[in-house]
Every structure is written in C-alpha cells, then in structure tokens.
Amino acid sequence: MALSPVRAYIDPVMSSDHSHIRPWRHIERRKSRQIMVGNVPVGGDAPISVQSMTNTPTSDASATIGQIRELEEAGADIVRVSCPDEDSTAAFRTIAREAKVPLVADIHFHYRRGIEAAEAGAACLRINPGNIGNASRVRDVIQAAKDHGCSMRIGVNAGSLEKELLEKYGEPCPDAMVESALNHARILQDHDFHEFKISVKASDPFLTVAAYQQLAEVIDCPLHLGVTEAGPLRTGTIKSAIGMGNMLWAGIGDTIRVSLAADPVEEIKVGFDILKSLGLRHRGVNIIACPSCARQGFNVIETVGILEEKLAHIATPMSLSIIGCVVNGPGEALYTDVGFTGGGKGAGMVYLNGKIAHKLDNAKMVDEIVELVEAKAAELNAAREAALEAAE
Numbered sequence: 001m002a003l004s005p006v007r008a009y010i011d012p013v014m015s016s017d018h019s020h021i022r023p024w025r026h027i028e029r030r031k032s033r034q035i036m037v038g039n040v041p042v043g044g045d046a047p048i049s050v051q052s053m054t055n056t057p058t059s060d061a062s063a064t065i066g067q068i069r070e071l072e073e074a075g076a077d078i079v080r081v082s083c084p085d086e087d088s089t090a091a092f093r094t095i096a097r098e099a100k101v102p103l104v105a106d107i108h109f110h111y112r113r114g115i116e117a118a119e120a121g122a123a124c125l126r127i128n129p130g131n132i133g134n135a136s137r138v139r140d141v142i143q144a145a146k147d148h149g150c151s152m153r154i155g156v157n158a159g160s161l162e163k164e165l166l167e168k169y170g171e172p173c174p175d176a177m178v179e180s181a182l183n184h185a186r187i188l189q190d191h192d193f194h195e196f197k198i199s200v201k202a203s204d205p206f207l208t209v210a211a212y213q214q215l216a217e218v219i220d221c222p223l224h225l226g227v228t229e230a231g232p233l234r235t236g237t238i239k240s241a242i243g244m245g246n247m248l249w250a251g252i253g254d255t256i257r258v259s260l261a262a263d264p265v266e267e268i269k270v271g272f273d274i275l276k277s278l279g280l281r282h283r284g285v286n287i288i289a290c291p292s293c294a295r296q297g298f299n300v301i302e303t304v305g306i307l308e309e310k311l312a313h314i315a316t317p318m319s320l321s322i323i324g325c326v327v328n329g330p331g332e333a334l335y336t337d338v339g340f341t342g343g344g345k346g347a348g349m350v351y352l353n354g355k356i357a358h359k360l361d362n363a364k365m366v367d368e369i370v371e372l373v374e375a376k377a378a379e380l381n382a383a384r385e386a387a388l389e390a391a392e
Helices: 005-010 061-074 086-098 111-120 135-148 163-169 174-190 205-216 233-249 264-277 300-310 329-333 362-391
Strands: 035-037 040-042 049-053 078-082 103-106 124-127 151-157 196-201 255-257 285-289 318-323 338-342 347-352 355-361
Touching (some): 086 111, 111 124, 163 174, 196 205, 205 233, 300 318, 329 347, 338 362, 347 362, 355 362
Parallel strands (some): 049 078, 078 103, 103 124, 124 151, 151 196, 285 318
C-alpha cells in the first residue's frame, strides 16, 4: 500500500530509512558494536543519543542535580559530570542516586577518582588510560569498571595530544589523533575490556571530521561525536552543525555532544535539531517557517519566536509550518501536521494533516495554533500507545 505524502515525509519511524520512498534522504549508518551506558544503548542500531555536561561545581550536589534535572527535561539521554577531586566523587554518589539518566564521570590524571566514581554509581568513565598512571593503576580502574558495570569513553582531544605524537607528526593531525585513540583502545583491550567508545575531537571541524573518518575505518567501537570548544551559542552551533552534520550524513556517529560556551540546555536543543534536520531522530515540534518578506500577511518572525517558546514543552515528534503568504504556504502545509499560511485582510488559512481546515484571524492565531498542536500531539501519542499495545 502506498503511503500518503504527508506520512511518508514526517513519520519518525521511517525517518532513518527512506530508501524505498525517497532514496536521496537515506543515510546508511556505520555498523558499530553496541555498548551500554547505564540503560542507554550506544552503537549498533540504537538511536543516536544526545548528551551534555554540567558546569556546576560537582562538589555542590544540589546545584549539580538541579542542572541535571534541567538537562533531563530538555531531553538529554546521558549527562557527563566532571570529577576533578575527592570532594567531587564524594558528592557523585548523591548526584547519581538522584539522576534519572545515566551519568558519565569525567576523569583526568588521578586514577583514584575513576575508582571512586565507579563505586559511586557512574555509568561510564571518560578517561585517557595513558593519563592515569602506570600499568597497575590502569588495571585497577578497569577492574573497578568491570566490577560496577561501567563502560568507558576514550576521549582524545587535539589540544592535549601526547608529547611523543606531537614530536612525531609536528602538529595535531588526523593521523596523530587516531594513533592516540588506538593506543588507548589497545590498553583496554589488553585487559579484556571492550565496553568502550571513542571520541577524537578538535575545535577545527576539518580536523575533527578527518580524524573521525579515519578512525571509523579501523575500529568497530561506537563513536562519540563532537567538535570540541566550538564557541558561543550562534557560531558554535554553526560549527557543530557543519562538522557533526557532515559525519552523521555519512553514517558516522553513535552519540553526540555539542560543546558550546552557553547554557548546557542549549547543547541538548542544538543536538536534537541537528539530528532532526537529518531525519535521524525526532523530538518535539519541527517548525518550518519562512524568513518573511514584504508579502507576509502577519509578523512571521515574531510569531515563530512566540510559538517556539509556547511549544517547547511538547516532546512528541510532529511538524508545524508557519508561512507568511500563499506563494509557498499551501505547498509546505501539505507535508506538515499543522500549518498556517498568511493571507489578506488580517486572516490566514489553517491546514491540518495537509488539508485546508478553516480560516483564522491573525489576532487569534497563536493561541489556536498552540491548541491545535497540543491536540495533535495527544492524538499522535494515543496512536503510538495503541500501536504498542497491539504489538504486544
């Protein structure tokens, strides 16, 4: 049975494989083995998870839990928490107990912090095995991870490559980053530990992409994507979208973190927006809006800003088109759950499921659109629940 254009275009179940309908939208994901970060699968055929990192002092458990709660509400699948000292790992136990998502403990240099974090409830340890001391100390951290069901992330950063690799290659480059990653992976593998993922990040998206492309060819572990230290909200978002979008489009990447000098919640929003744009994952309302021009029948920019804020609470994947005039409005509305197209004389046209529904005064448009979107979200949720019950 042929699917309707609307459902074929926006159904999130089909979003990662359009090969039989729209082959130009198909993304062939790299085949990686799967590991678990707490209860979140990473790699294999699991959805690409989105994560961020707290920036509160970890020793302040209350503040850190509060920020984790904000990240959870924004949709974070995994949250990373830095553990630079003993006070931090002491507080980590309380933090992990309160968190609703798995926590990654960020460990640098001191092997005891890794052991303490594993004992305190970390789902994953972010380490560089070469930074935490001699072979016996590495073995102790790995054993702690095994004993407490932790996975690990090997985090290679262009800004902190080993001295010998910089001397060998002259500067941070893809070869140096991949060699560092493989050297660290070998340490874990030599201790029969295989529950790890790898990142090879740089602030330069060209270097980042090249390193990940090279690494993806030589190892089958899951890859944690990120353009590190990408910058402030606007420019960092653009740089991250270019770098990670390039890799995700090529099928590379199993979990992502957008690194912004901004509120960590913005990292989650941007991460989902990148995945949503590629049809790899859907959360919330995808607003399709025109940039506006002299033809607009209402203030598009102001309206979209208000709607974005009023619809932020909706996690249900769905689409909304807000177009200022009839040139492209009806065409865009054909492929969205709810649509509004500007007309003349202070009114526009509402579309539901791609079909004309009714005329609506501009003055009432925001409130009614919010009601329509909430109603559609409830309808979609009910349909999904019914489908799940039927499948059981």
